[in-house]
Amino acid sequence: MSHTPQSDSTYHLRYQQQQIFFESGKTREYAFRAAQLKQLRTVIKDHEQEIIAALQADLRKPVFEAFTSEIGLVYDEIAFALSHLKAWMAPEKVKTPAVLFPTTSRILPEPKGTVLIIAPWNYPFMLLFSPLVGAIAAGNTVFLKPSELAPRTSALMEKMVSENFDPAYIHIVTGDGATVVGRLMETIRFDHIFFTGSTPVGKIIAQAAAKTLTPVTLELGGKSPAIVDSEVDIDTAAKHIAWAKYFNAGQSCVSPDYVLVHESQKTRLVERMRHYIHAFFGDNPQQSESYARIINHRRFDVLEKYLHEGNIVAGGQTDREDLYIAPTVIENTGPENKLMQEEIFGPILPVLTWKTQAEALSIVKKNPQPLAFYIFTQNDKTSDEFIQRIPFGGGCINNAMVHLANPHLPFGGVGSSGMGSYHGEESFRTFSHFKSVMKTKNFYDNPLRYPPYNNRKVDLAQWVFD
């Protein structure tokens, strides 16, 4: 294994090898795909402790969080794919209009070919390997590009992949994103690009992919609101918000970015948030084994500035050396502040109040479509109204962040928070092309469609399409 960047000719060679392998038809076999999914599971099992150690080195990720949100979610995806793969792969027979008699129609799921998966640093393991499950299940060959900003996890994944998978099937490329991805996309005409990361880089990927009309899935970010209604179980709302916000120190794409609380519940919400921050992380969260760190100094400095954009009512302590920012709640901030314009992506929670639903909606609509949306209310009408009126990728009523753990739900954004989705069957569909095929028997050939067209044929056509 080498950590020196690979040259364009290496990329090209790997691509040629992958094309030869793809053309061999091996990846079309159910047995092959199932065996590779099991192999992936075994490789992960064999490296569990190393994965946890790498995530601790990169993010001081708590063992529980590393196990559940990184490793566990990938196991779940593998298990789900293995139990449904045969059904997903089966051609689907569909109806055919009677005028096309005697014809039958089928939809054939086909692998797209060679795909590229690009992952960010915040869940560096899960966000590379979870889409990989879909790419394998759908029968593709794969290039993987982990984030260089989680270097220990990236190096470990490079080792795991290169030692256990043939690069003619799955090849991993590490290094600086702008350079590596740019060169990969110049050299190779991928059949699909699956990108998870920031909205600005998502735009760069979409632009580069447009040159070759390469389809893209973009899993991006945004400002995901949590709205707390007046009719609410405020204690549970505070507990769920605190859990979701401070999980991975707020560095989750579906973390509640800010809270809009009905003014009647504000004091109580802040009091309960303080309570749960203490219950989860103790007197000094910096000493807690259950609390992660900011990924790097660049991100720390961005977050640190947000602390000056309102009144801190919980937390606020920082330690740059240790990349530590306490679980923080901020009030008295407004739309003019960066805190309310940029995706926070850290453990700082602005709390704003509203009196009317219209006011709450207008605050949410100041920013583009969020990836996630959470509404805490006991009133079904209120939740229905917010859910209908706010465009968002996915979300929860009276909970936060857990919607991504259900493989029966497609996961993805809308508008500036992304396009396309994955998880469970949706991952298989994302990495498949659905080929429509009709088969006609020769014993009858409807003469209606052939020239010369006479009035009788026109009448008949009008009758058929009426």
Ligand code: NAD
């Ligand atoms: P990022 O966009 O900076 O990087 C993501 C990946 O793109 C990395 O592998 C990086 O090497 C590569 N990259 C960086 N610059 C590039 C360029 N110019 N050209 C090509 N590739 C480039 O994102 P990040 O900082 O790693 O992650 C944080 C962002 O990701 C947040 O906005 C967050 O909301 C989002 N995110 C979204 C999801 C989701 O599922 N929707 C999940 C996690 C994170």
